[in-house]
Amino acid sequence: MELELERELQKHFRFSTFRTGQKEIIQDVLNGNDVLGILPTGSGKSICYQLPAIMMDGLTIVVSPLISLMMDQVKEMKANHFKKVIAINSFMNFEERREIYRNIHTYKLLFISPELLSQDFIIHLLQRVKVSLFVIDEAHCISQWGYEFRPDYLKLNSIIEKLGNPPTLALSGTATPEVQADIMTSLNKPEMIKHIYPMDKPNIAFCIEEVENDQEKNDMIIQLLKKYNIPTLIYFSSRLTAESFTRFLSEKLQGRRVGFYHAGMEPMDRVMIQQQFMNNQLDIVCCTSAFGMGINKGNIRLIIHYHIPLQLESFIQEVGRAGRDGKSSVSLLLFSKSDMLLPNHLIKSELPDAKDLSNVFGYLRDLTLQDMDLPKDDVQIQNLFNLNETQWRFLRYQLEKHHLIHDNKIMDYNKTWEDIYQSIFHVINSRVKLKISKLTEIIKWIHEDRCLRDTLYQGFQPTHSGAEFQCCSNCGFTWSEWTPEQQEIESNLGLNWENKLKKLLLLDI
Amino acid sequence: MIFEQIILHCFQNIKAERSSSSIYHLLKGKRSIQTVQDAHLYSLGSYYGVYKSISKGYYDKKIHELVKDDLLEMVDEQEALYHISHKGLEWKNNQAFPLSFKGLLYFDKADIFMGRLLLLIQTLTNSKMNFYSFIPVVNNPEIELWVKHAYRRVKGSESVILYKIYSELKLCLSQLLEKEANIFVDRLTGYQSYGMSLFQLSKEYNMTVDDIHLILISIIHRILGDLEVDSTKFPILSTMVDKKSSLSQITNSASETYKYFLKGLTIEQIANVRHLKLNTIQDHLVEIALYDHQFSIDRYVNKNEQNEILSALKKANSHRLKDIKKLVDDHINYFQIRLVLAIQNKHNRQGGN
Ligand SMILES: Nc1ncnc2c1ncn2[C@@H]1O[C@H](COP(=O)(O)OP(=O)(O)OP(=O)(O)O)[C@@H](O)[C@H]1O
Ligand SMILES: [Mg+2]
Ligand SMILES: [Zn+2]
Numbered sequence: 001m002e003l004e005l006e007r008e009l010q011k012h013f014r015f016s017t018f019r020t021g022q023k024e025i026i027q028d029v030l031n032g033n034d035v036l037g038i039l040p041t042g043s044g045k046s047i048c049y050q051l052p053a054i055m056m057d058g059l060t061i062v063v064s065p066l067i068s069l070m071m072d073q074v075k076e077m078k079a080n081h082f083k084k085v086i087a088i089n090s091f092m093n094f095e096e097r098r099e100i101y102r103n104i105h106t107y108k109l110l111f112i113s114p115e116l117l118s119q120d121f122i123i124h125l126l127q128r129v130k131v132s133l134f135v136i137d138e139a140h141c142i143s144q145w146g147y148e149f150r151p152d153y154l155k156l157n158s159i160i161e162k163l164g165n166p167p168t169l170a171l172s173g174t175a176t177p178e179v180q181a182d183i184m185t186s187l188n189k190p191e192m193i194k195h196i197y198p199m200d201k202p203n204i205a206f207c208i209e210e211v212e213n214d215q216e217k218n219d220m221i222i223q224l225l226k227k228y229n230i231p232t233l234i235y236f237s238s239r240l241t242a243e244s245f246t247r248f249l250s251e252k253l254q255g256r257r258v259g260f261y262h263a264g265m266e267p268m269d270r271v272m273i274q275q276q277f278m279n280n281q282l283d284i285v286c287c288t289s290a291f292g293m294g295i296n297k298g299n300i301r302l303i304i305h306y307h308i309p310l311q312l313e314s315f316i317q318e319v320g321r322a323g324r325d326g327k328s329s330v331s332l333l334l335f336s337k338s339d340m341l342l343p344n345h346l347i348k349s350e351l352p353d354a355k356d357l358s359n360v361f362g363y364l365r366d367l368t369l370q371d372m373d374l375p376k377d378d379v380q381i382q383n384l385f386n387l388n389e390t391q392w393r394f395l396r397y398q399l400e401k402h403h404l405i406h407d408n409k410i411m412d413y414n415k416t417w418e419d420i421y422q423s424i425f426h427v428i429n430s431r432v433k434l435k436i437s438k439l440t441e442i443i444k445w446i447h448e449d450r451c452l453r454d455t456l457y458q459g460f461q462p463t464h465s466g467a468e469f470q471c472c473s474n475c476g477f478t479w480s481e482w483t484p485e486q487q488e489i490e491s492n493l494g495l496n497w498e499n500k501l502k503k504l505l506l507l508d509i
Numbered sequence: 510m511i512f513e514q515i516i517l518h519c520f521q522n523i524k525a526e527r528s529s530s531s532i533y534h535l536l537k538g539k540r541s542i543q544t545v546q547d548a549h550l551y552s553l554g555s556y557y558g559v560y561k562s563i564s565k566g567y568y569d570k571k572i573h574e575l576v577k578d579d580l581l582e583m584v585d586e587q588e589a590l591y592h593i594s595h596k597g598l599e600w601k602n603n604q605a606f607p608l609s610f611k612g613l614l615y616f617d618k619a620d621i622f623m624g625r626l627l628l629l630i631q632t633l634t635n636s637k638m639n640f641y642s643f644i645p646v647v648n649n650p651e652i653e654l655w656v657k658h659a660y661r662r663v664k665g666s667e668s669v670i671l672y673k674i675y676s677e678l679k680l681c682l683s684q685l686l687e688k689e690a691n692i693f694v695d696r697l698t699g700y701q702s703y704g705m706s707l708f709q710l711s712k713e714y715n716m717t718v719d720d721i722h723l724i725l726i727s728i729i730h731r732i733l734g735d736l737e738v739d740s741t742k743f744p745i746l747s748t749m750v751d752k753k754s755s756l757s758q759i760t761n762s763a764s765e766t767y768k769y770f771l772k773g774l775t776i777e778q779i780a781n782v783r784h785l786k787l788n789t790i791q792d793h794l795v796e797i798a799l800y801d802h803q804f805s806i807d808r809y810v811n812k813n814e815q816n817e818i819l820s821a822l823k824k825a826n827s828h829r830l831k832d833i834k835k836l837v838d839d840h841i842n843y844f845q846i847r848l849v850l851a852i853q854n855k856h857n858r859q860g861g862n
Contacts, residue, residue: 067648071644072644075643075644078641079641095654096650096654243708246708247712250712259706259708259709260708265706266562266707267648268627268646268647268648269706269707269708271644271645271646271648271703272646272698272703272704272705272706273706274644275644275646275703276703279701279702279703281702281703370830370847370850371830496687496691497682497687497690497691497693497694498679500691500694500695501675501678501679501682501694501697502675504630504634504694504697504699504702505630505634505671505672505674505675505699506634506637506638506668506671506699506700507668507671507672507675
């Protein structure tokens with residue numbers, strides 16, 4: 001058995017040995033157990049379901065939060081000559097869907113978003129095949145303590161049931177014991193076998209610098225980047241600052257290629273920026289937390305946080321982009337006293353407030369009284385209610401949960417509306433409280449005098465493996481001792497458009 | 510400054526007869542009868558849908574800036590009416606305007622054409638290098654499907670097709686300014702070479718992101734124009750043009766009804782001509798009443814009846830049709846009540862935020 005697994009790994013992925021944790025998780029999965037696996041970012045969680053999917057009869061379903069994540073994996077596997085894999089997304093048209101319907105028996109691995117998985121026609125489709133394994137990747141999304149609020153993640157337990165209770169594997173790179181418990185409760189699987197591995201990153205040094213104001217942050221970053229020409233990510237809490245800082249950097253750093261990335265950009269621009277960065281066509285990306293999950297670029301050396309992240313989990317996730325090739329990398333977090341107010345405001349903007357809520361209720365009431373439905377399009381609804389995307393997603397889930405709306409139909413107005421209002425209002429309050437306590441936690445960490453590595457990981461795991469290179473700014477980190485390999489740039493400069501076009505179209509110049 | 514010129518031009522033409530948001534809808538290419546009619550009425554059809562991705566917040570900010578710079582003048586705050594100022598007119602007339610657009614004609618075709626071109630080039634160059642796991646720059650299933658079919662037909666002769674694309678593009682791009690051709694080429698994606706984002710182009714060419722976007726749209730409109738003049742010169746590029754007519758997509762069922770309404774037909778007559786049920790036509794009219802500022806319901810409910818319904822509405826303290834019906838004279842029907850509620854609702858929405 002032991003050697004057999006290694007042979008399969010070699011055969012399908014051309015890796016000679018398993019990395020820490022992979023084999024243990026795979027063995028339990030193959031034996032039909034429910035498993036919770038916590039392995040650090042970039043350690044190879046995908047293999048934990050890819051290999052079983054290939055070896056088992058039937059279909060493996062992987063729930064994944066981002067389309068780009070799914071596409072990357074499908075492409076990678078297909079490039080590896082494993083063709084029985086598919087990602088279903090909500091953009092597919094009727095014809096493509098029919099194609100999948102017809103061929104569902106031929107696939108071994110299927111990626112899907114929780115939102116799509118909640119739809120009846122998908123469940124009916126999946127009920128026609130034998131589901132041999134149900135996987136939740138980035139499982140911290142399930143937890144209400146986790147990252148972004150994705151209501152459909154909370155429905156997964158009923159979906160697993162509808163699919164005949166297949167063995168379930170939940171994977172995550174960042175999950176406190178709190179979140180781990182939450183995942184198991186939410187999935188209704190208290191008996192899951194836990195494989196928890198330390199998630200610390202021995203090759204990353206942690207630096208925190210307090211400054212007086214943004215001007216000092218800017219100066220400091222310019223100085224650093226002048227010295228180091230290395231793949232760098234700079235995280236911001238607002239889209240606008242990310243954009244304006246990009247402009248600032250490209251003025252100050254001649255010849256360095258800078259781009260920005262956030263969720264408000266056109267999809268095409270997003271793909272371009274991400275792929276330019278992957279292809280080493282870009283050196284520095286200024287981004288929001290939208291850039292992160294799924295970026296599997298080996299040589300990111302420096303992660304700068306221009307603003308304080310809202311919680312330690314996000315920070316760990318974002319820092320986990322660095323040094324995937326195992327070489328020495330650095331995380332730098334900058335903050336000033338005035339930054340402390342900003343996150344509070346951000347937290348509030350993620351949820352509707354009392355005024356929003358009563359507006360929405362008033363409007364819904366008007367609509368029912370006229371026998372009218374909600375618009376079909378979510379964006380239209382957001383505009384109608386003057387809510388942002390996150391706020392409406394949250395509220396839609398709450399309203400659906402209380403059966404006040406169903407698709408775009410609204411329940412008739414009656415006395416229970418008041419209770420529902422109160423109950424949603426209560427949820428909002430407690431979520432704001434929760435987020436503020438998360439924020440307090442990270443602010444406390446920022447002000448630590450003890451080793452930053454010890455204190456960062458202490459809420460997540462009992463011990464960590466220590467620093468491989470320099471440790472942290474509280475243990476005497478110095479920039480002068482950090483000498484990562486610098487990169488070189490090739491350029492298109494000086495070509496006229498005709499030659500550029502020829503070169504692009506692979507015609508000889 | 511192209512964007513500012515276009516906005517000022519629009520305000521100049523509508524002469525404060527329409528609100529500022531009507532221009533927003535025009536640029537965005539809103540599929541409403543009103544917007545398309547305005548485009549014709551004020552000779553602004555060329556700008557229809559040239560800036561689909563613009564947000565209302567951003568547009569309003571822009572208008573605010575133009576007012577602050579004295580290029581636009583406010584005529585009526587309540588109605589959001591503006592007029593181009595003297596200074597604005599002077600500034601605009603002193604500016605060269607090198608771009609041409611054909612919005613009403615190409616607003617839909619432009620996106621489809623560019624999407625197909627981008628993805629086909631990316632696919633062919635990667636396939637030529639035997640690299641099959643690239644991330645597509647276009648994420649639109651219809652375009653992907655089209656490229657998939659096109660690719661299947663030419664697989665194996667990538668180099669030949671790439672050369673043809675080169676010659677055809679060269680023919681089009683040679684007619685542009687050097688700078689425009691460069692912008693267009695820099696936007697393209699090939700094998701392990703991803704095109705520039707709008708922002709990157711704006712830095713490279715020292716222009717605003719708005720203007721880069723508009724230049725690209727204008728270039729595509731001009732290429733589409735070239736293809737239409739003589740498609741035999743462009744055998745490959747011509748296949749990338751969507752054959753559907755754009756206009757058919759604007760006129761949805763309700764706007765079709767609206768046309769007959771404008772001609773003065775009764776509901777029964779419209780139902781007859783369109784082979785639809787009376788109910789359906791009434792639904793259309795309620796929908797129009799709900800979204801169209803210009804629509805007058807007086808033809809179907811006279812002022813006395815409107816007042817009666819409104820006071821019943823107050824008395825009933827409810828928007829429920831049945832409750833209101835009980836409180837009005839028997840001859841008033843549900844359709845009439847719905848019409849009044851529709852405009853009532855519209856006023857509420859405008860009043861409250
Ligand atoms: N046993 C192994 N030997 C060598 N390389 C491996 C092994 N397992 C995985 N890898 C490689 O490690 C890289 C990261 O793997 P993967 O994307 O699965 O990480 P992950 O844990 O899912 O990360 P994230 O938390 O960011 O999603 C991949 O390039 C993969 O090919
Ligand atoms: Mg992963
Ligand atoms: Zn330390």
